[in-house]
Amino acid sequence: MTEESPIGPRDHIVVRELVKRFGQTEVLRGISMTVQRGETAVVIGGSGAGKTTLLRILIGLEKPTSGQVFVDGQDIVPLGELQMNQVRKKFGMVFQYSALLDSLTVMDNVAFPLREHTKMKPKQVQEKVILALEMLGLKADDAKKYPSELSGGMRKRVGLARALMLEPQILIYDEPTSGLDPHTSRMVDDLIEETRERFGVTSVVISHDMTSTFRIAHRAVLLVDGQVVASGTPDELADPVLNERSHAFIVASGIAWDRISRPPPADAAGSRSDEVASVRGG
Ligand SMILES: Nc1ncnc2c1ncn2[C@@H]1O[C@H](COP(=O)(O)OP(=O)(O)OP(=O)(O)O)[C@@H](O)[C@H]1O
Ligand SMILES: [Mg+2]
Known part of the structure:
Protein backbone atom coordinates (compact mmCIF):
# COMPACT_ATOMS: atom_id res chain seq x y z
CA MET A 1 0.00 0.00 0.00
CA THR A 2 2.84 2.44 -0.74
CA GLU A 3 1.39 5.82 -1.50
CA GLU A 4 4.07 7.38 -3.68
CA SER A 5 2.05 10.19 -5.23
CA PRO A 6 3.90 13.51 -4.90
CA ILE A 7 3.12 15.74 -1.95
CA GLY A 8 0.83 18.55 -3.07
CA PRO A 9 0.78 22.13 -1.72
CA ARG A 10 -2.38 21.39 0.24
CA ASP A 11 -0.87 18.37 2.00
CA HIS A 12 0.24 19.62 5.39
CA ILE A 13 1.22 16.33 7.02
CA VAL A 14 1.93 13.17 5.06
CA VAL A 15 2.74 9.95 6.87
CA ARG A 16 4.11 7.04 4.85
CA GLU A 17 4.52 3.43 5.92
CA LEU A 18 5.28 4.33 9.50
CA VAL A 19 6.54 1.47 11.64
CA LYS A 20 7.39 1.67 15.34
CA ARG A 21 8.72 -1.19 17.41
CA PHE A 22 9.40 -1.23 21.11
CA GLY A 23 11.65 -4.25 21.56
CA GLN A 24 9.79 -7.14 19.98
CA THR A 25 6.43 -5.43 19.90
CA GLU A 26 5.38 -3.71 16.70
CA VAL A 27 3.12 -0.93 17.87
CA LEU A 28 2.67 0.87 14.53
CA ARG A 29 2.57 -1.48 11.56
CA GLY A 30 2.82 0.58 8.39
CA ILE A 31 0.64 3.65 8.89
CA SER A 32 -0.03 5.94 5.93
CA MET A 33 -2.20 9.03 6.16
CA THR A 34 -2.47 12.57 4.83
CA VAL A 35 -3.78 15.68 6.60
CA GLN A 36 -4.57 18.65 4.39
CA ARG A 37 -4.05 22.28 5.29
CA GLY A 38 -6.86 23.82 7.26
CA GLU A 39 -8.75 20.63 7.87
CA THR A 40 -9.48 18.66 11.02
CA ALA A 41 -8.30 15.05 11.02
CA VAL A 42 -9.34 12.77 13.84
CA VAL A 43 -7.46 9.61 14.74
CA ILE A 44 -9.76 7.16 16.48
CA GLY A 45 -9.11 3.73 17.87
CA GLY A 46 -9.39 1.63 20.98
CA SER A 47 -7.00 1.59 23.90
CA GLY A 48 -3.51 0.46 22.93
CA ALA A 49 -4.14 0.93 19.18
CA GLY A 50 -1.10 3.21 18.89
CA LYS A 51 -2.70 6.68 18.82
CA THR A 52 -0.41 8.34 21.33
CA THR A 53 2.65 6.70 19.78
CA LEU A 54 1.66 8.14 16.39
CA LEU A 55 1.12 11.57 17.92
CA ARG A 56 4.54 11.50 19.64
CA ILE A 57 6.20 10.67 16.33
CA LEU A 58 4.33 13.48 14.54
CA ILE A 59 5.66 16.08 16.95
CA GLY A 60 9.12 14.56 16.98
CA LEU A 61 9.19 13.32 20.56
CA GLU A 62 9.87 9.83 19.27
CA LYS A 63 11.64 8.44 16.19
CA PRO A 64 9.92 5.73 14.16
CA THR A 65 11.65 2.44 13.40
CA SER A 66 11.02 3.14 9.71
CA GLY A 67 8.82 5.25 7.48
CA GLN A 68 8.47 8.94 6.69
CA VAL A 69 6.66 11.92 8.18
CA PHE A 70 6.47 14.95 5.91
CA VAL A 71 5.52 18.30 7.45
CA ASP A 72 5.21 21.03 4.80
CA GLY A 73 6.89 18.64 2.39
CA GLN A 74 9.95 18.09 4.61
CA ASP A 75 10.67 14.62 5.99
CA ILE A 76 11.22 15.23 9.71
CA VAL A 77 12.33 11.68 10.55
CA PRO A 78 16.04 12.13 9.74
CA LEU A 79 16.28 15.53 11.46
CA GLY A 80 18.56 16.09 14.42
CA GLU A 81 17.45 17.72 17.67
CA LEU A 82 18.38 21.26 16.59
CA GLN A 83 16.43 21.15 13.32
CA MET A 84 13.62 19.31 15.06
CA ASN A 85 13.24 22.23 17.48
CA GLN A 86 12.49 24.44 14.48
CA VAL A 87 9.87 22.00 13.23
CA ARG A 88 8.27 21.76 16.67
CA LYS A 89 7.46 25.47 16.47
CA LYS A 90 4.91 24.60 13.81
CA PHE A 91 2.97 22.54 16.35
CA GLY A 92 0.79 23.55 19.26
CA MET A 93 -0.19 20.85 21.72
CA PRO A 168 1.43 27.26 15.39
CA GLN A 169 0.17 26.15 11.98
CA ILE A 170 -0.86 22.79 13.35
CA LEU A 171 -2.77 22.11 16.56
CA ILE A 172 -2.65 18.66 18.07
CA TYR A 173 -5.29 17.71 20.60
CA ASP A 174 -4.85 14.62 22.75
CA GLU A 175 -8.27 13.31 23.77
CA PRO A 176 -9.75 16.79 24.18
CA THR A 177 -13.18 15.63 25.34
CA SER A 178 -12.24 12.70 27.54
CA GLY A 179 -13.54 13.04 31.06
CA LEU A 180 -15.92 15.89 30.15
CA ASP A 181 -19.71 15.82 30.43
CA PRO A 182 -21.69 15.87 27.12
CA HIS A 183 -22.46 19.57 27.38
CA THR A 184 -18.84 20.58 27.97
CA SER A 185 -17.69 18.12 25.28
CA ARG A 186 -19.92 19.89 22.83
CA MET A 187 -18.43 23.25 23.83
CA VAL A 188 -14.93 21.87 23.29
CA ASP A 189 -15.93 20.54 19.85
CA ASP A 190 -17.25 23.98 18.94
CA LEU A 191 -14.04 25.52 20.25
CA ILE A 192 -11.90 23.22 18.06
CA GLU A 193 -14.00 24.13 15.03
CA GLU A 194 -13.98 27.87 15.80
CA THR A 195 -10.24 27.84 16.35
CA ARG A 196 -9.67 26.11 13.05
CA GLU A 197 -11.79 28.67 11.23
CA ARG A 198 -10.44 31.70 13.00
CA PHE A 199 -6.74 30.90 13.04
CA GLY A 200 -6.69 28.88 9.83
CA VAL A 201 -4.88 26.03 11.61
CA THR A 202 -4.71 22.41 10.63
CA SER A 203 -5.98 20.24 13.48
CA VAL A 204 -5.10 16.69 14.39
CA VAL A 205 -7.28 15.25 17.12
CA ILE A 206 -6.71 11.98 18.96
CA SER A 207 -10.03 10.76 20.25
CA HIS A 208 -12.12 8.00 21.73
CA ASP A 209 -15.22 10.09 21.29
CA MET A 210 -17.28 9.14 18.23
CA THR A 211 -19.85 11.90 18.68
CA SER A 212 -17.08 14.46 18.71
CA THR A 213 -15.48 12.83 15.65
CA PHE A 214 -18.65 13.28 13.61
CA ARG A 215 -18.98 16.90 14.72
CA ILE A 216 -15.47 18.06 13.89
CA ALA A 217 -13.72 15.69 11.49
CA HIS A 218 -13.26 16.35 7.78
CA ARG A 219 -11.28 13.17 7.72
CA ALA A 220 -11.02 10.35 10.21
CA VAL A 221 -8.65 7.44 10.50
CA LEU A 222 -9.43 4.31 12.46
CA LEU A 223 -6.41 2.59 13.99
CA VAL A 224 -6.64 -1.01 15.11
CA ASP A 225 -3.52 -2.77 16.39
CA GLY A 226 -1.20 -0.24 14.82
CA GLN A 227 -2.78 -0.32 11.40
CA VAL A 228 -5.14 2.00 9.56
CA VAL A 229 -8.21 -0.12 8.91
CA ALA A 230 -10.32 2.70 7.49
CA SER A 231 -9.93 6.32 6.48
CA GLY A 232 -12.24 8.87 4.95
CA THR A 233 -14.99 11.20 6.10
CA PRO A 234 -16.82 10.01 9.23
CA ASP A 235 -19.79 9.20 6.99
CA GLU A 236 -17.58 7.01 4.83
CA LEU A 237 -16.32 5.27 7.97
CA ALA A 238 -19.90 4.62 9.04
CA ASP A 239 -20.81 3.07 5.68
CA PRO A 240 -21.21 -0.69 6.13
CA VAL A 241 -20.47 -1.43 2.47
CA LEU A 242 -17.39 0.80 2.13
CA ASN A 243 -15.90 0.06 5.54
CA GLU A 244 -17.17 -2.94 7.38
CA ARG A 245 -14.74 -2.69 10.30
CA SER A 246 -15.15 0.99 11.03
CA HIS A 247 -18.90 0.61 10.62
CA ALA A 248 -18.83 -2.05 13.34
CA PHE A 249 -16.60 0.16 15.53
CA ILE A 250 -19.00 3.08 15.20
CA VAL A 251 -22.09 0.93 15.79
CA ALA A 252 -20.43 -0.46 18.92
CA SER A 253 -19.96 3.08 20.23
CA GLY A 254 -23.75 3.38 20.31
CA ILE A 255 -24.01 6.91 18.88
CA ALA A 256 -26.82 8.11 16.62
CA TRP A 257 -24.50 9.39 13.89
CA ASP A 258 -27.27 10.41 11.54
CA ARG A 259 -28.36 13.05 14.06
CA ILE A 260 -24.99 14.72 14.63
CA SER A 261 -24.18 17.96 12.83
CA ARG A 262 -21.17 17.95 10.47
CA PRO A 263 -18.39 20.56 10.23
CA PRO A 264 -18.42 23.05 7.36
CA PRO A 265 -15.92 22.21 4.61
CA ALA A 266 -12.32 23.24 5.21
CA ASP A 267 -11.35 26.15 2.98
CA ALA A 268 -7.91 26.49 1.55
CA ALA A 269 -5.59 27.98 4.15
CA GLY A 270 -4.72 31.65 4.11
CA SER A 271 -8.10 33.14 4.96
CA ARG A 272 -7.16 34.43 8.41
CA SER A 273 -9.20 37.35 9.69
CA ASP A 274 -7.80 40.80 10.50
CA GLU A 275 -8.41 40.14 14.16
CA VAL A 276 -6.09 37.16 13.96
CA ALA A 277 -3.53 39.16 12.07
CA SER A 278 -3.35 41.49 15.05
CA VAL A 279 -2.84 38.62 17.50
CA ARG A 280 -0.20 37.28 15.17
CA GLY A 281 1.38 40.67 14.80
CA GLY A 282 1.98 40.57 18.60
N1 LIG B 1 7.68 3.47 25.43
C1 LIG B 1 7.06 2.30 25.24
N2 LIG B 1 7.66 1.13 25.47
C2 LIG B 1 7.04 -0.04 25.24
N3 LIG B 1 5.76 -0.15 24.80
C3 LIG B 1 5.08 0.98 24.57
C4 LIG B 1 5.68 2.28 24.77
N4 LIG B 1 4.77 3.22 24.46
C5 LIG B 1 3.66 2.55 24.09
N5 LIG B 1 3.85 1.22 24.15
C6 LIG B 1 2.86 0.19 23.78
O1 LIG B 1 2.35 0.49 22.53
C7 LIG B 1 0.96 0.18 22.42
C8 LIG B 1 0.21 1.39 21.93
O2 LIG B 1 0.27 2.40 22.92
P1 LIG B 1 -0.36 3.85 22.73
O3 LIG B 1 -0.13 4.59 23.98
O4 LIG B 1 0.16 4.44 21.48
O5 LIG B 1 -1.90 3.49 22.56
P2 LIG B 1 -3.17 4.44 22.52
O6 LIG B 1 -3.90 4.11 21.27
O7 LIG B 1 -2.77 5.84 22.72
O8 LIG B 1 -4.02 3.91 23.75
P3 LIG B 1 -4.96 4.73 24.80
O9 LIG B 1 -6.23 4.99 24.07
O10 LIG B 1 -5.13 3.75 25.91
O11 LIG B 1 -4.24 5.97 25.22
C9 LIG B 1 0.55 -0.30 23.80
O12 LIG B 1 0.51 -1.70 23.78
C10 LIG B 1 1.65 0.22 24.69
O13 LIG B 1 1.84 -0.65 25.80
MG1 LIG C 1 -3.12 7.27 24.24
Whole structure:
Protein backbone atom coordinates (compact mmCIF):
# COMPACT_ATOMS: atom_id res chain seq x y z
CA MET A 1 0.00 0.00 0.00
CA THR A 2 2.84 2.44 -0.74
CA GLU A 3 1.39 5.82 -1.50
CA GLU A 4 4.07 7.38 -3.68
CA SER A 5 2.05 10.19 -5.23
CA PRO A 6 3.90 13.51 -4.90
CA ILE A 7 3.12 15.74 -1.95
CA GLY A 8 0.83 18.55 -3.07
CA PRO A 9 0.78 22.13 -1.72
CA ARG A 10 -2.38 21.39 0.24
CA ASP A 11 -0.87 18.37 2.00
CA HIS A 12 0.24 19.62 5.39
CA ILE A 13 1.22 16.33 7.02
CA VAL A 14 1.93 13.17 5.06
CA VAL A 15 2.74 9.95 6.87
CA ARG A 16 4.11 7.04 4.85
CA GLU A 17 4.52 3.43 5.92
CA LEU A 18 5.28 4.33 9.50
CA VAL A 19 6.54 1.47 11.64
CA LYS A 20 7.39 1.67 15.34
CA ARG A 21 8.72 -1.19 17.41
CA PHE A 22 9.40 -1.23 21.11
CA GLY A 23 11.65 -4.25 21.56
CA GLN A 24 9.79 -7.14 19.98
CA THR A 25 6.43 -5.43 19.90
CA GLU A 26 5.38 -3.71 16.70
CA VAL A 27 3.12 -0.93 17.87
CA LEU A 28 2.67 0.87 14.53
CA ARG A 29 2.57 -1.48 11.56
CA GLY A 30 2.82 0.58 8.39
CA ILE A 31 0.64 3.65 8.89
CA SER A 32 -0.03 5.94 5.93
CA MET A 33 -2.20 9.03 6.16
CA THR A 34 -2.47 12.57 4.83
CA VAL A 35 -3.78 15.68 6.60
CA GLN A 36 -4.57 18.65 4.39
CA ARG A 37 -4.05 22.28 5.29
CA GLY A 38 -6.86 23.82 7.26
CA GLU A 39 -8.75 20.63 7.87
CA THR A 40 -9.48 18.66 11.02
CA ALA A 41 -8.30 15.05 11.02
CA VAL A 42 -9.34 12.77 13.84
CA VAL A 43 -7.46 9.61 14.74
CA ILE A 44 -9.76 7.16 16.48
CA GLY A 45 -9.11 3.73 17.87
CA GLY A 46 -9.39 1.63 20.98
CA SER A 47 -7.00 1.59 23.90
CA GLY A 48 -3.51 0.46 22.93
CA ALA A 49 -4.14 0.93 19.18
CA GLY A 50 -1.10 3.21 18.89
CA LYS A 51 -2.70 6.68 18.82
CA THR A 52 -0.41 8.34 21.33
CA THR A 53 2.65 6.70 19.78
CA LEU A 54 1.66 8.14 16.39
CA LEU A 55 1.12 11.57 17.92
CA ARG A 56 4.54 11.50 19.64
CA ILE A 57 6.20 10.67 16.33
CA LEU A 58 4.33 13.48 14.54
CA ILE A 59 5.66 16.08 16.95
CA GLY A 60 9.12 14.56 16.98
CA LEU A 61 9.19 13.32 20.56
CA GLU A 62 9.87 9.83 19.27
CA LYS A 63 11.64 8.44 16.19
CA PRO A 64 9.92 5.73 14.16
CA THR A 65 11.65 2.44 13.40
CA SER A 66 11.02 3.14 9.71
CA GLY A 67 8.82 5.25 7.48
CA GLN A 68 8.47 8.94 6.69
CA VAL A 69 6.66 11.92 8.18
CA PHE A 70 6.47 14.95 5.91
CA VAL A 71 5.52 18.30 7.45
CA ASP A 72 5.21 21.03 4.80
CA GLY A 73 6.89 18.64 2.39
CA GLN A 74 9.95 18.09 4.61
CA ASP A 75 10.67 14.62 5.99
CA ILE A 76 11.22 15.23 9.71
CA VAL A 77 12.33 11.68 10.55
CA PRO A 78 16.04 12.13 9.74
CA LEU A 79 16.28 15.53 11.46
CA GLY A 80 18.56 16.09 14.42
CA GLU A 81 17.45 17.72 17.67
CA LEU A 82 18.38 21.26 16.59
CA GLN A 83 16.43 21.15 13.32
CA MET A 84 13.62 19.31 15.06
CA ASN A 85 13.24 22.23 17.48
CA GLN A 86 12.49 24.44 14.48
CA VAL A 87 9.87 22.00 13.23
CA ARG A 88 8.27 21.76 16.67
CA LYS A 89 7.46 25.47 16.47
CA LYS A 90 4.91 24.60 13.81
CA PHE A 91 2.97 22.54 16.35
CA GLY A 92 0.79 23.55 19.26
CA MET A 93 -0.19 20.85 21.72
CA VAL A 94 -3.42 20.82 23.69
CA PHE A 95 -2.87 18.21 26.34
CA GLN A 96 -5.36 15.89 27.89
CA TYR A 97 -6.66 17.48 31.14
CA SER A 98 -5.16 20.77 29.88
CA ALA A 99 -1.92 20.26 31.87
CA LEU A 100 -2.04 23.71 33.45
CA LEU A 101 0.35 24.52 36.26
CA ASP A 102 -1.79 24.84 39.39
CA SER A 103 0.58 27.18 41.18
CA LEU A 104 0.47 29.74 38.35
CA THR A 105 -2.32 32.12 37.41
CA VAL A 106 -4.05 31.85 34.04
CA MET A 107 -1.91 34.78 32.84
CA ASP A 108 1.32 33.05 33.83
CA ASN A 109 0.24 29.72 32.39
CA VAL A 110 -0.67 31.21 29.02
CA ALA A 111 2.30 33.59 28.92
CA PHE A 112 4.72 30.76 29.66
CA PRO A 113 5.67 29.87 26.04
CA LEU A 114 6.14 33.54 25.16
CA ARG A 115 8.42 34.17 28.13
CA GLU A 116 10.31 30.97 27.45
CA HIS A 117 10.77 31.23 23.69
CA THR A 118 10.50 34.88 22.68
CA LYS A 119 12.00 38.21 23.70
CA MET A 120 8.66 39.99 23.80
CA LYS A 121 8.30 42.84 26.31
CA PRO A 122 6.18 42.08 29.40
CA LYS A 123 3.48 44.52 28.34
CA GLN A 124 3.19 42.97 24.87
CA VAL A 125 3.06 39.52 26.43
CA GLN A 126 0.18 40.59 28.67
CA GLU A 127 -1.72 42.15 25.80
CA LYS A 128 -1.29 39.10 23.62
CA VAL A 129 -2.48 36.77 26.41
CA ILE A 130 -5.56 38.89 27.16
CA LEU A 131 -6.46 39.15 23.47
CA ALA A 132 -6.22 35.38 23.04
CA LEU A 133 -8.28 34.73 26.17
CA GLU A 134 -10.96 37.12 24.94
CA MET A 135 -10.99 35.56 21.49
CA LEU A 136 -11.58 32.20 23.14
CA GLY A 137 -14.52 33.49 25.16
CA LEU A 138 -12.82 34.20 28.50
CA LYS A 139 -12.68 37.54 30.27
CA ALA A 140 -9.61 39.65 30.94
CA ASP A 141 -10.39 39.19 34.64
CA ASP A 142 -10.01 35.42 34.34
CA ALA A 143 -6.30 35.98 33.76
CA LYS A 144 -5.87 36.61 37.50
CA LYS A 145 -7.47 33.33 38.48
CA TYR A 146 -5.79 30.05 39.30
CA PRO A 147 -6.66 26.84 37.39
CA SER A 148 -8.45 25.43 40.45
CA GLU A 149 -10.96 28.29 40.20
CA LEU A 150 -11.98 27.36 36.63
CA SER A 151 -14.51 24.90 35.22
CA GLY A 152 -13.33 22.03 32.98
CA GLY A 153 -14.44 23.88 29.86
CA MET A 154 -12.63 27.07 30.91
CA ARG A 155 -9.46 25.10 31.59
CA LYS A 156 -9.63 23.71 28.04
CA ARG A 157 -9.84 27.25 26.72
CA VAL A 158 -6.84 28.30 28.75
CA GLY A 159 -4.87 25.25 27.52
CA LEU A 160 -5.83 26.16 23.98
CA ALA A 161 -4.83 29.82 24.47
CA ARG A 162 -1.43 28.63 25.68
CA ALA A 163 -1.05 26.31 22.68
CA LEU A 164 -1.81 29.23 20.34
CA MET A 165 0.75 31.65 21.82
CA LEU A 166 3.61 30.73 19.49
CA GLU A 167 1.24 30.87 16.51
CA PRO A 168 1.43 27.26 15.39
CA GLN A 169 0.17 26.15 11.98
CA ILE A 170 -0.86 22.79 13.35
CA LEU A 171 -2.77 22.11 16.56
CA ILE A 172 -2.65 18.66 18.07
CA TYR A 173 -5.29 17.71 20.60
CA ASP A 174 -4.85 14.62 22.75
CA GLU A 175 -8.27 13.31 23.77
CA PRO A 176 -9.75 16.79 24.18
CA THR A 177 -13.18 15.63 25.34
CA SER A 178 -12.24 12.70 27.54
CA GLY A 179 -13.54 13.04 31.06
CA LEU A 180 -15.92 15.89 30.15
CA ASP A 181 -19.71 15.82 30.43
CA PRO A 182 -21.69 15.87 27.12
CA HIS A 183 -22.46 19.57 27.38
CA THR A 184 -18.84 20.58 27.97
CA SER A 185 -17.69 18.12 25.28
CA ARG A 186 -19.92 19.89 22.83
CA MET A 187 -18.43 23.25 23.83
CA VAL A 188 -14.93 21.87 23.29
CA ASP A 189 -15.93 20.54 19.85
CA ASP A 190 -17.25 23.98 18.94
CA LEU A 191 -14.04 25.52 20.25
CA ILE A 192 -11.90 23.22 18.06
CA GLU A 193 -14.00 24.13 15.03
CA GLU A 194 -13.98 27.87 15.80
CA THR A 195 -10.24 27.84 16.35
CA ARG A 196 -9.67 26.11 13.05
CA GLU A 197 -11.79 28.67 11.23
CA ARG A 198 -10.44 31.70 13.00
CA PHE A 199 -6.74 30.90 13.04
CA GLY A 200 -6.69 28.88 9.83
CA VAL A 201 -4.88 26.03 11.61
CA THR A 202 -4.71 22.41 10.63
CA SER A 203 -5.98 20.24 13.48
CA VAL A 204 -5.10 16.69 14.39
CA VAL A 205 -7.28 15.25 17.12
CA ILE A 206 -6.71 11.98 18.96
CA SER A 207 -10.03 10.76 20.25
CA HIS A 208 -12.12 8.00 21.73
CA ASP A 209 -15.22 10.09 21.29
CA MET A 210 -17.28 9.14 18.23
CA THR A 211 -19.85 11.90 18.68
CA SER A 212 -17.08 14.46 18.71
CA THR A 213 -15.48 12.83 15.65
CA PHE A 214 -18.65 13.28 13.61
CA ARG A 215 -18.98 16.90 14.72
CA ILE A 216 -15.47 18.06 13.89
CA ALA A 217 -13.72 15.69 11.49
CA HIS A 218 -13.26 16.35 7.78
CA ARG A 219 -11.28 13.17 7.72
CA ALA A 220 -11.02 10.35 10.21
CA VAL A 221 -8.65 7.44 10.50
CA LEU A 222 -9.43 4.31 12.46
CA LEU A 223 -6.41 2.59 13.99
CA VAL A 224 -6.64 -1.01 15.11
CA ASP A 225 -3.52 -2.77 16.39
CA GLY A 226 -1.20 -0.24 14.82
CA GLN A 227 -2.78 -0.32 11.40
CA VAL A 228 -5.14 2.00 9.56
CA VAL A 229 -8.21 -0.12 8.91
CA ALA A 230 -10.32 2.70 7.49
CA SER A 231 -9.93 6.32 6.48
CA GLY A 232 -12.24 8.87 4.95
CA THR A 233 -14.99 11.20 6.10
CA PRO A 234 -16.82 10.01 9.23
CA ASP A 235 -19.79 9.20 6.99
CA GLU A 236 -17.58 7.01 4.83
CA LEU A 237 -16.32 5.27 7.97
CA ALA A 238 -19.90 4.62 9.04
CA ASP A 239 -20.81 3.07 5.68
CA PRO A 240 -21.21 -0.69 6.13
CA VAL A 241 -20.47 -1.43 2.47
CA LEU A 242 -17.39 0.80 2.13
CA ASN A 243 -15.90 0.06 5.54
CA GLU A 244 -17.17 -2.94 7.38
CA ARG A 245 -14.74 -2.69 10.30
CA SER A 246 -15.15 0.99 11.03
CA HIS A 247 -18.90 0.61 10.62
CA ALA A 248 -18.83 -2.05 13.34
CA PHE A 249 -16.60 0.16 15.53
CA ILE A 250 -19.00 3.08 15.20
CA VAL A 251 -22.09 0.93 15.79
CA ALA A 252 -20.43 -0.46 18.92
CA SER A 253 -19.96 3.08 20.23
CA GLY A 254 -23.75 3.38 20.31
CA ILE A 255 -24.01 6.91 18.88
CA ALA A 256 -26.82 8.11 16.62
CA TRP A 257 -24.50 9.39 13.89
CA ASP A 258 -27.27 10.41 11.54
CA ARG A 259 -28.36 13.05 14.06
CA ILE A 260 -24.99 14.72 14.63
CA SER A 261 -24.18 17.96 12.83
CA ARG A 262 -21.17 17.95 10.47
CA PRO A 263 -18.39 20.56 10.23
CA PRO A 264 -18.42 23.05 7.36
CA PRO A 265 -15.92 22.21 4.61
CA ALA A 266 -12.32 23.24 5.21
CA ASP A 267 -11.35 26.15 2.98
CA ALA A 268 -7.91 26.49 1.55
CA ALA A 269 -5.59 27.98 4.15
CA GLY A 270 -4.72 31.65 4.11
CA SER A 271 -8.10 33.14 4.96
CA ARG A 272 -7.16 34.43 8.41
CA SER A 273 -9.20 37.35 9.69
CA ASP A 274 -7.80 40.80 10.50
CA GLU A 275 -8.41 40.14 14.16
CA VAL A 276 -6.09 37.16 13.96
CA ALA A 277 -3.53 39.16 12.07
CA SER A 278 -3.35 41.49 15.05
CA VAL A 279 -2.84 38.62 17.50
CA ARG A 280 -0.20 37.28 15.17
CA GLY A 281 1.38 40.67 14.80
CA GLY A 282 1.98 40.57 18.60
N1 LIG B 1 7.68 3.47 25.43
C1 LIG B 1 7.06 2.30 25.24
N2 LIG B 1 7.66 1.13 25.47
C2 LIG B 1 7.04 -0.04 25.24
N3 LIG B 1 5.76 -0.15 24.80
C3 LIG B 1 5.08 0.98 24.57
C4 LIG B 1 5.68 2.28 24.77
N4 LIG B 1 4.77 3.22 24.46
C5 LIG B 1 3.66 2.55 24.09
N5 LIG B 1 3.85 1.22 24.15
C6 LIG B 1 2.86 0.19 23.78
O1 LIG B 1 2.35 0.49 22.53
C7 LIG B 1 0.96 0.18 22.42
C8 LIG B 1 0.21 1.39 21.93
O2 LIG B 1 0.27 2.40 22.92
P1 LIG B 1 -0.36 3.85 22.73
O3 LIG B 1 -0.13 4.59 23.98
O4 LIG B 1 0.16 4.44 21.48
O5 LIG B 1 -1.90 3.49 22.56
P2 LIG B 1 -3.17 4.44 22.52
O6 LIG B 1 -3.90 4.11 21.27
O7 LIG B 1 -2.77 5.84 22.72
O8 LIG B 1 -4.02 3.91 23.75
P3 LIG B 1 -4.96 4.73 24.80
O9 LIG B 1 -6.23 4.99 24.07
O10 LIG B 1 -5.13 3.75 25.91
O11 LIG B 1 -4.24 5.97 25.22
C9 LIG B 1 0.55 -0.30 23.80
O12 LIG B 1 0.51 -1.70 23.78
C10 LIG B 1 1.65 0.22 24.69
O13 LIG B 1 1.84 -0.65 25.80
MG1 LIG C 1 -3.12 7.27 24.24
